[in-house]
Amino acid sequence: MRPIRNSTFSLNLMYVPALLLFALFIYYPFFEGIKVSFTNWDGFNPTYSWVGFDNYARMLEDKNIGTVIRNTLIYGVGSTLFQNLIGLLYALLLNQSIRTRGLTRTIVYLPVIVSPLIMGYIWYFFFQYRGGALNDIILLFADKPVNLLADPQINIFIITFVNTFQYLGIAMVIYLAGLQSISKDYYEAASIDGASSLTKFFNVTLPLLAPSITINIVLNLIGGLKLFDVIIALTKGGPGFASQSLSTMMYKTYFGAQDAGYAAAMGNLMFFMIAIISIAALIYFRRKEIQA
């Protein structure tokens, strides 16, 4: 019998290639990026100076950061909320053996397959003021078209909607998988105890779906907080800074304002924000899993 220590060590070698790739292409650039946040680099010239924590101090004073962070949270939490609610409802519906379920599932999943940039533009042509598909319908009933994308209160929700639409297929599919792995025995036992459909749902389905809920929520949060493509396609972050997320603001600051140092500081803020929120969500929902 081989000594166990040797075999586990040599087995761990199996994840060394992955580790190497991460080290080269993610960890190393990530730490370089952190360095940049302490400079006033413009993004292309070889010369720059160290400015210590200036960039981070600027973030505290920046009038626009509040809006941007708020938007990022709305996109992240809002998308997650709707993707999970609707995804779960669809999964429940389409788990039954009805003839149309295969087709409907595919249609709902289709947006995931198409590039979000392209889907964003399709929706832009829907919500457009001039000649947009939505306004074509509205003009049948009212005499003035609406400009939803121009309204800072509304366009954020349109962006959240489009993002939800794009990815709720994934939530649905993960819930379907979860539902299918729940043994029918549990339902039979509940029926014998005289439980109603609603009780069965809350006492059997939901608890056993806990792992799926955890995954969906964490994945959706990370994706929603990082949102970029859809915003660019619909509003480019406008008007002004009204619909910017941390991602789009970072891009604009880096390339547009030639402020690589500030953009890097924003990037680190974003990283910590996403990390804290997703880890908190992970811990919270994992605990619920164990209770269930």
Place this chain on the structure above:
Amino acid sequence: MKKIKMISLLFILILTLIASGCSSNKGGNETEPAANNGKNTEAAKKGEKVTLTIYSTTNDQGTQDVMEEIGQSFSKEHPNVELEWQFPANDYENVLKMKMAAKDMPDIFDTHGWSQVRYGNFVADLSDQEWVANLSDAMKPIVTDAKGMVYTLPLNAAKDGLTYNKDVLDKYGIEVPKTLDELIAAGEKIKTESKGEVIPFFFSATDAGSLAQFFDYFATPLLISAKENHAKSLLDGSFDWNNWTPLAAKFKEMYDKGLMSEDVLTIRETDRPQLFAEGKIAFSFTAPGFVPDALKINPDVKVGIMPVPAIVPGDTPTFSGGERFTMSAWKDGKNLEVSKDVISFFAKPENLKRISEASGTPAALNGITPDLGIYTEYYDMYKDIRVFPYFDRVYLPSGMWDVMQTTSSQILGGELTPEDSSQVYKQEIERLKAQQK
């Protein structure tokens, strides 16, 4: 199954090779360019195959085709040289910035007006080339510095002002405005008499470049072109930015009076050709770059160009000018001499003529008379109008364009007052200047 083991072992091996390779290459890269310079130009002369990368900013298919054809003529004369064109369009500046950061510039690239201020550290001196003697008087000071170094070959020279729909102006009896106040009055007349059907001034807050262009144009009549002007104080840093506020205020006035389209916040530049072709736009504050697309929709639409109206009483209209398309050589390029030869080839009069005609823009070197089609009568009519270099290229540091875009769209959105926008300019200029140290 042994195969799979072998493949995976190979993968690990390759990765370790790469890891070691990168550390040795880092050292190598520093010394390579200088050594290669000598080696490869000799190689080129001997006839060894050379491939040059050329990056151009032009978005327009017609101009791209002409550039590539001229390149092909060069390759015919020098069969060992192959030219690889790149047209990154909207991403041009971002891609170039990445390449600058990585010290991986193309052999030949377009400096679009920033040859000295932004790309200055990366371009080779072209003062020894024959075509330098033919640079127009307006162009010479722009591309040459105090020490006599020539930074770029200007392929054409912008002479930009406003573009207008002649049919619309004729219909409402509008004379070409010579001052900003006349322009605003004309806008109000058009709005009232067309009952809001025609948009007097086309702007897009989403494509905020259209807003920044307004400020770039009118900064000259505001601060530079009049007899008493602020040029000196702008250059030495003593300029009082409260002097900028009146222009921002006029801009807001145009918005408040409803002279921009009702959906100015979301309309995009891509909507412009159509609206212009339908006679729904009067003035566009840009050069006529969008006109070919408008002509495709309505070949009969009549286009006019005019210089930028004056602001200071007693002053006259002006054009904003300077290079439009250019070619510079990367000073650390492996084939520097060949690149210079390519640039000289493009500087030949017959080639520059073709480029001017394809892009609808006058020539930058003397002795070239392109046929500028529908714009000829206007360039003739305005041939004595003063041409000032684009304001932001001379008086603002690199990176201010984004500030101009953002502040103007915030003014329209009501988030920023004209007074505050001047302060933002002041702050940002200080930040950008600090970066250069």
Place this chain on the structure above:
Amino acid sequence: MKTNHKLSIVLSVLIGLIHILPFYLLITTSFKPMSDLSSKWSLPQTMDWSNFTSAWEGADLGRAFINNTVITVLSLMGIILIGACAAYPLSRFQTKLNKFVYLLFISTLIVPPLTILVPLYQFFIDIHGMNTYWGIVLLHVTFSLPMTIFLYTGFISSIPRELDEAAMMDGMSRFMLFFKMILPLLKPVTATVLIMTGVGIWNDYQFSVFFLQKVEMRTVTVALASFFGPNANRIGWVAAGSLLAALPATMMYLFMQRWFISGLASGSVKG
């Protein structure tokens, strides 16, 4: 949850109609010539294929598709091999070290690509990886690994350890055990991995636009983006091109649907 079957069918049809909406708009736009300015809702008067041919030639889609296919296939091969290999010890030996490594791997999902774009670009130049297949493939593999490792680790933990022990009693080494026994069992979750990561790689824009600058190396999404000009959106072409681009991914999804969901079931749900 017992519902009336007829009601369910009606609901699912309704959902299908709502969700097919953007694709309806996409299809009608792709068949209308550029001069047709009718409402987006209206059906095209004739099936005009000119948008498809123009998009194909204008963006050199033929070559772009070849690039996409090569890059995606190579990436998927690397992802499955490296990902499954990495997941095995992380799932079987949950030592303190391995738990830490697992969290480290998964946490890279959080890193926003822009923060590392420029240092990554410089690094790529140094290793001469620009405009190469192997360069972008390594990049795609790296960024797809977190999700892959997550799914594989979950799935492997549902394979009983007794299987491993039985094989080792028969004298098989751990390595052989992995390749001969475990790997074949991973088929369902591999389908999931293929679809989830493959689609992302196929549609990638932000890496391809900076790392594959040579025109002949361009991928489909980057090529289509060139149609969004500053003066006129050639939406007909974009619509046509997008439909063409979505076809292979859609077909792959339809083909693997069966395993996709069951793979998810074992890979994700059993944590």
